[in-house]
Amino acid sequence: MPTHDLNVTAVRALNEALHRLPPDTNETFWEIENPQGKHAIGVGIDAPVDVEINGHVGYYCGGMNKQARLRIHGNAGTGVAENMMSGLVHVMGDASQSAGATGCGGLLIIDGDAAARCGISMKGIDILVKGSIGAMSAFMAQAGSLVVLGDAGDALGDSIYEASIFVRGDVKSLGTDCIEKPMTPEDRARLADVLRRGGLNGEAKIDDFRMYGSARRLYHFHIDNIASY
Amino acid sequence: MCGIVGLFLKNKGLEPALGDMLSHMLVTMTARGPDSAGVAIYGAADDDKVKLTLRKADGTSVDELQNEFVGAAGSAVDISIRSTHIVLSVARPRAASLMRWLSAQKGRLQLVSVGETMEIYKEVGLPEQVVRKFGLSGMSGTHGIGHTRMATESAVTTNGAHPFSTGEDQCLVHNGSLSNHNAVRRSLQHEGMAFSTDNDSEVAAGYLTWRMSQGASLRDSLSSSLSDLDGFFTFVVGTRNGFAVLRDPIACKPAVMAESDDYVAFGSEYRALSVLPNIDRARVFEPEPATVYAWEHP
Numbered sequence: 001m002p003t004h005d006l007n008v009t010a011v012r013a014l015n016e017a018l019h020r021l022p023p024d025t026n027e028t029f030w031e032i033e034n035p036q037g038k039h040a041i042g043v044g045i046d047a048p049v050d051v052e053i054n055g056h057v058g059y060y061c062g063g064m065n066k067q068a069r070l071r072i073h074g075n076a077g078t079g080v081a082e083n084m085m086s087g088l089v090h091v092m093g094d095a096s097q098s099a100g101a102t103g104c105g106g107l108l109i110i111d112g113d114a115a116a117r118c119g120i121s122m123k124g125i126d127i128l129v130k131g132s133i134g135a136m137s138a139f140m141a142q143a144g145s146l147v148v149l150g151d152a153g154d155a156l157g158d159s160i161y162e163a164s165i166f167v168r169g170d171v172k173s174l175g176t177d178c179i180e181k182p183m184t185p186e187d188r189a190r191l192a193d194v195l196r197r198g199g200l201n202g203e204a205k206i207d208d209f210r211m212y213g214s215a216r217r218l219y220h221f222h223i224d225n226i227a228s229y
Numbered sequence: 230m231c232g233i234v235g236l237f238l239k240n241k242g243l244e245p246a247l248g249d250m251l252s253h254m255l256v257t258m259t260a261r262g263p264d265s266a267g268v269a270i271y272g273a274a275d276d277d278k279v280k281l282t283l284r285k286a287d288g289t290s291v292d293e294l295q296n297e298f299v300g301a302a303g304s305a306v307d308i309s310i311r312s313t314h315i316v317l318s319v320a321r322p323r324a325a326s327l328m329r330w331l332s333a334q335k336g337r338l339q340l341v342s343v344g345e346t347m348e349i350y351k352e353v354g355l356p357e358q359v360v361r362k363f364g365l366s367g368m369s370g371t372h373g374i375g376h377t378r379m380a381t382e383s384a385v386t387t388n389g390a391h392p393f394s395t396g397e398d399q400c401l402v403h404n405g406s407l408s409n410h411n412a413v414r415r416s417l418q419h420e421g422m423a424f425s426t427d428n429d430s431e432v433a434a435g436y437l438t439w440r441m442s443q444g445a446s447l448r449d450s451l452s453s454s455l456s457d458l459d460g461f462f463t464f465v466v467g468t469r470n471g472f473a474v475l476r477d478p479i480a481c482k483p484a485v486m487a488e489s490d491d492y493v494a495f496g497s498e499y500r501a502l503s504v505l506p507n508i509d510r511a512r513v514f515e516p517e518p519a520t521v522y523a524w525e526h527p
Contacts, residue, residue, distance in 0.1 A: 037499030056499050056513065075513055077499055078483060096515055097480065115515045116480045135518060136479065 003031040021047040062089040081108045100127045109198050119146040128198035147194045165212040166191050179215045230379040231404040232258025235465045235495035237372040237472035248368030252360040253504040255375040259356050262377035265390035266359040267351025269400040272370040274345045279324045281317045282341040282348045289337050301330035312362045314350050344398035351390035374467050376402035383428040393431045396438035398469035403430035404482040405461035451475045451521045473523040480518035487511040493524050
């Protein structure tokens, strides 16, 4: 069980060790101490390993992750799990802005709040935020589900494509071309799936959520929408 | 980029360590700004005296200056020298004549700040060099603000370094860039304010000084800046007994804060807070966009 103390080991050395792991590695449980807000911890892992990070992390933790399951016992800085491809990133505290940005797959769980631009340009990642999310979240979101148990800030889903946003609390305002939509049985199943994968088995009721998505008025240029571009 | 740190102490027992804590915080932010660095320290007030922090030009001898200070003030002057910076402490009635004399010394001496408690030290260079040069780690105080700059809107000079001070015991540091600073500067100049640089951040400082001179509180001055200043900003502002934070409405520039029974701390990144004592027991949070956060000592 490799343990790395980031007061001793450089982040680059840690990441290189993680990058060297073969697909059938036996070193499947990693523990990282003293992250102290350092940037780019555990970026670019491509192996089915568990990584426990004991403390607050800086920018881009778990970025580009494939397969690995990272648990951050603290807060995360800007861009946690940005461009994640698969696997899991679980933030036990709060996340700063742009959490899960451009993520293509996998699951990002944030136990606390996420700041502005959560899920910006998400492309297939699923994001579960147990607290609230900040302004401009899911901006230009393309695919995947953003599930929020708390409230959403201003301009939710501005210029959204085909991602789905499920919010249980209040939405301060919707962005351009984002509207509330009725949930189909398929939507309800997708929401239930994210909640289940996030460890919520029945604690959050599907009926308490409202779904938001694209009105599809911005897909093609239309002169009447000129003010919205 | 640019890096900001700020520390407002609630626990008086920590006051002797203020400079040391602020030094460590500022050095962690080196990668955010290698051009220049500076700090404002709010130390002890000395009866009815006012402190003038000056910067002397290279080659100016302090020995020669001492007699000139006394002559200009017409009274005794306490002089404290830290590298290129000189802090003069004079009885308030003598400060005006000293400042008149100073305004004729351009090229030799530059007035950096005026205040009963505040002193500002800033220079071109990396944070580590700057804090060592001024002996920041030995300074005590109630609160302090530091900045390390990556220049965008004006040249890499000591005058362009933060903090900026445009009023007594008032200072501001800024991460971001303002787009309407020329227009705001012109209108403040019409109101009688003077600026010493072309820098956008100095305009923000001047704007707040002007609002507070009109009777607005620190909190209200910052609230109105949201409609009057256009651009990207995270501001951290100090007054004699206050400390405040404001981010622009889209939170363009990073900010993280911590509050405990001992202190309120600000950092551009969490790394700056990680060096503080008992940070594990503080509440760490990200300030909301377009929301004024302010603390005051009674």
